[in-house]
Amino acid sequence: MEPAETQPGRLEKIVRHGDGWTAVGLRGTIDEHAGLTAVTAALRGAVVVLDLGAIARINSVGVRDWMNWLKAVGEGGRRIVLVDCSPAMMDQVNLVRNFTQGAWVDSILAPYFCDRCGLERDERLDPVALRRSGTREAPELSCGKPACDLTFDDIEEGYFAFLDDREPPADLDALRRVIAQARAALGGPLNEVTGGASGDAPPRPPSRTVTAPRPTVLEPLPAAPPRPAETRRAGTELLFLVLLTALGGLLGYLLYLMTTLD
Numbered sequence: 001m002e003p004a005e006t007q008p009g010r011l012e013k014i015v016r017h018g019d020g021w022t023a024v025g026l027r028g029t030i031d032e033h034a035g036l037t038a039v040t041a042a043l044r045g046a047v048v049v050l051d052l053g054a055i056a057r058i059n060s061v062g063v064r065d066w067m068n069w070l071k072a073v074g075e076g077g078r079r080i081v082l083v084d085c086s087p088a089m090m091d092q093v094n095l096v097r098n099f100t101q102g103a104w105v106d107s108i109l110a111p112y113f114c115d116r117c118g119l120e121r122d123e124r125l126d127p128v129a130l131r132r133s134g135t136r137e138a139p140e141l142s143c144g145k146p147a148c149d150l151t152f153d154d155i156e157e158g159y160f161a162f163l164d165d166r167e168p169p170a171d172l173d174a175l176r177r178v179i180a181q182a183r184a185a186l187g188g189p190l191n192e193v194t195g196g197a198s199g200d201a202p203p204r205p206p207s208r209t210v211t212a213p214r215p216t217v218l219e220p221l222p223a224a225p226p227r228p229a230e231t232r233r234a235g236t237e238l239l240f241l242v243l244l245t246a247l248g249g250l251l252g253y254l255l256y257l258m259t260t261l262d
């Protein structure tokens, strides 16, 4: 029997076929219970499009199994395309050598956060466009409300590190036509992101396993408040003054009582 603390992972697999391609949508957790090899027999055609937008977590066993599976899928010259790589998967793409086993990463999901209204949202980014821009900077986006700014919620240098060794394939346009068909066959993107035409998108997956520390807000608050340490010191001083005043008042009152009693 399984120990009580290991919750069996649930990896939902959706497989669709088209002319020369197979679309596979994966949703949930990739761990020792993922059972990826069950999908292998269902693959047809020369191109496999994997939608990873709803992968919420992947653990170390999952990473190993995933790489072995991907390698097996690619054997025999099959082409693998990864779309909507979720933040959980992107952490591994950037961290683990050969995590993609040479697969083409056609789109990624990037975590965005609005400091003002607290909105968290994954946004789809195009690695080709990012590469062409020549920078490793996440584009600035809007959360839709006036005066709000949606900012990239990870470390750009790390999140976009994978761009360095990705040369777009020569037949990118043709490949993207296949990807569009595969996406449509899966019923739209598995993860709700802006730009995705998904009216009845499934709920977002829970937070990912590997969470990068949220970057600390460095910009000062409006009206240039004193530094936290100073504020704390000022607070202590104020408390001390209040106590001193109260003590003085009490002492005065006692003196008054003493004088009046005499």
Ligand SMILES: [Zn+2]
Residues within 6 Å of the ligand: 114, 115, 116, 117, 118, 119, 143, 145, 148, 149
């Ligand atoms: Zn906002």
